[in-house]
Amino acid sequence: MLDRLQALADRYEKLNELLCDPDVVSDPSRLRSYAKEQSDLEEAYRAYVEYKKVVEQLREAKAMLEEKLDDEMREMVKLEIDELTARQKELEERIRILMLPKDPNDGKNVIVEIRGAAGGEEANLFAADLYRMYVKYADSQGWRTELLEATVSDLGGFKEVIFSVEGKDVYRKLKYESGAHRVQRVPETESGGRIHTSTSTVVVMPEAEEVEVEILDKDIRVDTFCSSGAGGQSVNTTKSAVRVTHIPTGIVATCQDGKSQNDNKAKALQVLRARIVEMKRQEEEAKISGERREKIGTGDRSERIRTYNFPQSRVTDHRIGLTLHRLDAVLNGDMEEIIQALTLAEQTELLQKENRS
Known part of the structure; x- marks a missing residue:
């Protein structure tokens, strides 16, 4: 791990030099490529720099205990050692996560498709609710959305809506949204006040560059x-x-x-x-015969991933067993807690896999 980190640090510092090279500065394509590579390495590089600093401070503090110190100074050094040891462990865990294999699509923009599924007009109305939820979440992240295609239903919902989302790490956060979203509520068209269950499907696709897919x-x-x-x-x-x-x-x-x-x-x-x-x-x-992908972010369109229960103001993500009792906030784009929990679950699974291997 330390060898990999040192190689990463060497590459990051080399990129610093390259980004100052006049030949690179005058070549927009290389400049963009190197800048993106450095940006991708930056968080792990900063963590490694701090880790080395903490290790060195810890070595120096432990060496001080070998010297003749009065009781007050000895207690201060011991306290510093405890704090540095705790920070070292935090950094080690953070670095392990940062060094996990990354999805090559994580930095890409996405195209999202939402369709009303089971439940007729109510499913179409829920598809419109999901569309608004994602647009508001995108706004909170500083991303840009663009409507590409929409088929409006009789009551103003969406039989289908397709839109793009552009910004930093869009796919990394939205990739967990693919699947069947279930809503439980009393439809506007229901006169008897009965709760109905309907579903809308969401597909999140990383945007493909022309060089990735040649269309003749x-x-x-x-x-x-x-x-x-x-x-x-x-x-x-x-x-x-x-x-x-x-x-x-x-x-x-x-x-x-x-x-x-x-x-x-x-x-x-x-x-x-x-x-x-x-x-x-x-x-x-x-x-991949008989081998199911990890439960987080499978993108299986038939998989029920989340339920939105209006009578109980509850949102439940079935993949990780997370339940939040603030449905209105989530539908208004406050999705970060759900997405962070899904990200953590995926990282935990990857760490367990790495430990087993």
Whole structure:
């Protein structure tokens, strides 16, 4: 571990030099690449620097005990040793977590798809609640969201809504949201006051770069049609909506919320690339015979991951057994406690795996 940390520290300091190199500064691509690499290493580097400092201070304090000291000074040194020992253990644990294998997609932006599932119109209304929850959470994180496609239901919910989220470490935090979200409440359409259970599904996909997924013109069919829904007179008269079909896989992406046909085509291709990567990911997982991925962040669309119970103002994440009695706050974007708990559970699982190996 110490050898790995020293190699990491050496690389971080080398990147400091490279980022000051005129040849690198004049090359935006290399500059961006090195800056991102350094940013990814920074937290572990800072922890290692502090760890070395604490170890050295601890060595010096223990050496002082070998000297002739009066009782008061000896007690002060012992207290310092206790504090430094506790800090050393904290740093060791933090460094172990920072050195765990990282998901290569953690730093990527995402495309999120939410669909009303079981429960008819109530499921669509809940899909709209989830969309607002994620947008508000993104705002609290300083991220940017953009609506890519939406199919509005009769009562103002979403049969389907697709949007992008851009910012720092978006996938790292939102990847746990994929799965079936269940709501228990009295629907607006229920006159008898009975509680119904409905579900909406969420899929979080890391945004794919063009270099990751090459989409050839010969492999796609592009159809244009008139947009539907709100938007003014031009909505129904201009063929600005775009449907892109990837012929080899049969995957389809549609966009009509952009300002122009070109804008909609670019957004549809963005969604298409992410869906192709997601399909490949699922195919890879299917090859792992009989071996289920870790329960945290499986992304299994059929898996019930969380329940939102309105009568009890309760949110329960079934993967980690976490229950919070502040439903309104969560639906208003206060999701950080849930996401931090899921992150900790995943890190604990990885540490246990590392210890077993």
